[in-house]
Amino acid sequence: MENVLEVINLETSFELTEGSIKVLDNINFTLKSNEILGLIGESGCGKSVTALSILQILPRNAKCNGKVLFYNGKKIINILELNSKGEEIRQIRGNEISMIFQEPAASFSPVYTIGEHMVEAITLHKNISEKLAKEKALEMLEKVKIPDPKKIIDAYPFELSGGMLQRSMIAMALLCNPKILIADEPTTALDVTIQAQILYLIKELQKEFHSSIIFITHDLAVISQMADKIAVMYLGHIVEEADVFEMFKNPLHPYTKALLDSIPKYGVRKTRLETISGVVPDPYNLPKGCRFHTRCNKFMEGLCDVQQPKVVEISENHKVKCFLYGGTNDER
Numbered sequence: 001m002e003n004v005l006e007v008i009n010l011e012t013s014f015e016l017t018e019g020s021i022k023v024l025d026n027i028n029f030t031l032k033s034n035e036i037l038g039l040i041g042e043s044g045c046g047k048s049v050t051a052l053s054i055l056q057i058l059p060r061n062a063k064c065n066g067k068v069l070f071y072n073g074k075k076i077i078n079i080l081e082l083n084s085k086g087e088e089i090r091q092i093r094g095n096e097i098s099m100i101f102q103e104p105a106a107s108f109s110p111v112y113t114i115g116e117h118m119v120e121a122i123t124l125h126k127n128i129s130e131k132l133a134k135e136k137a138l139e140m141l142e143k144v145k146i147p148d149p150k151k152i153i154d155a156y157p158f159e160l161s162g163g164m165l166q167r168s169m170i171a172m173a174l175l176c177n178p179k180i181l182i183a184d185e186p187t188t189a190l191d192v193t194i195q196a197q198i199l200y201l202i203k204e205l206q207k208e209f210h211s212s213i214i215f216i217t218h219d220l221a222v223i224s225q226m227a228d229k230i231a232v233m234y235l236g237h238i239v240e241e242a243d244v245f246e247m248f249k250n251p252l253h254p255y256t257k258a259l260l261d262s263i264p265k266y267g268v269r270k271t272r273l274e275t276i277s278g279v280v281p282d283p284y285n286l287p288k289g290c291r292f293h294t295r296c297n298k299f300m301e302g303l304c305d306v307q308q309p310k311v312v313e314i315s316e317n318h319k320v321k322c323f324l325y326g327g328t329n330d331e332r
């Protein structure tokens, strides 16, 4: 499988009156065609900022370094080098790379109908008539299994339930048949039954449209059903990356193990689920050495609190950033 996206040494910081905070540090991963990459980690670890950095839709006080390479046929484009308001990035956003958000209501303006939003999304990128765009929009609403799409196309966002609005947003994101879809917690705001339907729909559509997906969630159960490959984030670092089966069968990083121990397992009766001790440190005051050492049950004094571990390649499909597996002598 060929690469569609390659993130190399991505660093994102925010300039604040108190100073600069680096919320992403040395982020590296690749996304291959037809692949679903799951980005997981607790709240605040940098999942959303990673997505926003890829599309360059960060607030003004943000600064990115590194490379985000988008493989567009024979052309390789470093998105970070494009003018964030220029024509080239606008042709990528919504057309080649689309995003769906946790709160669909925030993506729709209350004064336009679902159809008007969709027609605009198509005609912005494709040179087709409004009539044809409306036909495409209707077709897409059918594909996301919206009941009575002919009625919904003329409805206003506030007339739709959360699940229907999320389906409409997925339809809008897929209108231009993007190479990459970034889904940031797309089902968190929905109840469990609707959540399951939406996840199933995303997977079905991915097979039909051959899109690659970056799927962001803090929910391990969701990611186990969705992803081919998982990257675990902790405080702005990727601490472990592996194929989904490998990650669940053989988690290596103490943080990943702790995350997995905190979810119920089929057939295993436990009166209490494990929790991860301590709290996530303040990004303004990051711990020295490995960022997880303050909560780690395998903490090695004089090493983990002094040096940053390097990423160790355990096998072709498994990498971990932890001293338990080597990773010393990093000069940073």
Ligand SMILES: Nc1ncnc2c1ncn2[C@@H]1O[C@H](COP(=O)(O)OP(=O)(O)OP(=O)(O)O)[C@@H](O)[C@H]1O
Residues within 6 Å of the ligand: 014, 023, 041, 042, 043, 044, 045, 046, 047, 048, 049, 050, 059, 218, 283
């Ligand atoms: N505009 C901003 N200005 C300053 N700091 C920010 C800004 N946006 C995000 N951050 C900080 O960046 C860090 C990463 O945030 P991010 O939203 O990516 O986390 P997340 O893993 O997606 O969490 P969640 O699951 O809660 O959405 C956090 O410490 C957050 O406070």
